[in-house]
Amino acid sequence: MSTHLNRHGRSTSDHRIIKYFRWLLWISLSLYFLSSYLITHSTKSTSLFKTTMKHNSVVSHALLDAATNTSSTQPSISSGLGGLKIYVYDLPSKFNIDWLSNERCSNHLFAAEVAIHRALVSSAVRTLDPWEADFFFVPVYVSCNFSTVNGFPAIGHARPLLASAVELVSSAMPFWNRSQGSDHVFVASHDYGACFHAMEDVAIADGIPEFLKKSIILQTFGVNYKHRCQDVENVLIPPYISPVKLQSMLGVAGATTNERDIWVFFRGKMEVNPKNISGRFYSKRVRTDIWRQFNDNPKFYLRRHRFDGYQSEIARSVFCLCPLGWAPWSPRLVESVALGCVPVIIADGIRLPFPTTVRWSEISLTVPESDVGNLDDILEHVAATNLSIIQRNLRDPSKTRALMFNDQLQRGDATWQVLNALSQKLNRSHSNKSQ
Structure with a gap:
């Protein structure tokens, strides 16, 4: 079999091998520089x-x-x-x-x-x-x-x-x-x-x-x-809501038990005079109406002052009021679900997160802002009809998981x-x- 030599005196097969290795070297160097870039960016x-x-x-x-x-x-x-x-x-x-x-x-x-x-x-x-x-x-x-x-x-x-x-x-x-x-x-x-x-x-x-x-x-x-x-x-x-703090509180308070000695709970800003110093009416007067109507009602545990351990109070409660503040939404929505307290949403027209995962109608109550004066009768009616069903739905861990950022x-x-x-x-x- 004859061997063909090129003008440098090398065989054709040798030339192809050299080209192949040059090509392989070029690919290797390209991959090296690309990976170096990605590693640097990642770092x-x-x-x-x-x-x-x-x-x-x-x-x-x-x-x-x-x-x-x-x-x-x-x-x-x-x-x-x-x-x-x-x-x-x-x-x-x-x-x-x-x-x-x-x-x-x-x-x-x-x-x-x-x-x-x-x-x-x-x-x-x-x-x-x-x-x-x-x-x-x-x-x-x-x-x-x-x-x-x-x-x-x-x-x-x-x-x-x-x-x-x-x-x-x-x-x-x-x-x-x-x-x-x-x-x-x-x-x-x-x-x-x-x-x-x-x-x-x-x-x-x-x-x-x-x-x-x-x-x-x-x-x-x-x-x-x-x-x-x-x-x-x-x-x-x-x-x-901090999942770490929530888990810590659950461990201390034993909130997974059925011992709930507070019937209706709310702790937060409730102004006696609803018109804020800004000249605006806070909570559209809803929180003020709740305070005026139920402050003396022994079934309502209402507090106007901050307390760092308030989640332990939620864990002891059957119903947790979630009225609007400046905006319709409230962190109490998440806290109530996570701690097994039935959220009572008082914010007309509110749209709630992840409705396909969290079926809010199955785990909460919605009360029109105009009906806050009838809260005691509304909640007594729920207690006499479907409260146990709502509480069972609240125990589904997927609901809490969907509302917690980790x-x-x-x-x-x-x-x-x-x-x-x-x-x-x-x-x-x-x-x-x-x-």
Whole structure:
């Protein structure tokens, strides 16, 4: 068999082998540099996550490690979510973790913005490749400094902070501009959600910031009638209740027992004169009417002053009043469900989170605001008819799970419910449209 030599004196077969090895070397180097980029990016994101976690003393070391190994820790969590992929922007700390110097920020009723961020960073649905992402999560904490020292709402920093974040992501990466933000997700976990103001009249007048009108807002505010502050693509979420504190209280109070010695419970702001110093009527006078009507009724355990251990009182109660405050929703909704107390919702037109999972009509009562004067008769009637059925439904652990945010994603929990809702909106994903 003859051997052909090229002009360098090498055989043709030798030349092919050299070409093959050159090609193999080029592929290897390309993969090396790509993996180096991904590892660097992953390390940076993990560093952000671990820095965030340092501000929460109850988080375990196992949770910190989970951020480094998302693909192997939660293989079953993402099942049922349609292969959903979320890219989490690694924003400068001034947009999020710097706010956590105030410990209250990661524990108060508005802390869903923090919990969702933490859960996504360590979840199996997170992708480090933005080109394959269905949605983009923009972690800006706007509710951390929600209340001033004197207790009055203060959220004037929200709009400029969000605008700055949008300017950054739109200038640094191409994904905002290609969709005008329609596949980008934000959290608005305070009173009037996407309007970013605590007073309804001002919130309505201000409206939703123009730059967010095409995005998806995860917000606690929701009503079943037309309202300017929900006139945006949104997912309704529950307020934040610390699962760690709740479990600790359950262990101390023995709340799983049937010993409930309080018939009707409410502790919270109930002004004798409903007109607030702001000139507005707090709770549309509902809480004032409850106080005036039932303060002297021995069946009603009503308290106007704060008490850190109030969850132990909920655990002892049969009915827990959940009247509106400035906004319709209340953290008492979640606390009551978790602690087995029947929520009595008094907020006309309220829209409740995750209704396909949490069938609210089976675990709660709804009383019109105009009927608060008849609460005693209404609750006595329920007690004589279907109270035991409602209480049995409340014992279903899936209801509590769906309303609780955990620092690490759990199947069926509140963040999982958010992801499930997003999986129903894949028509907004640029990735989905390009296929």
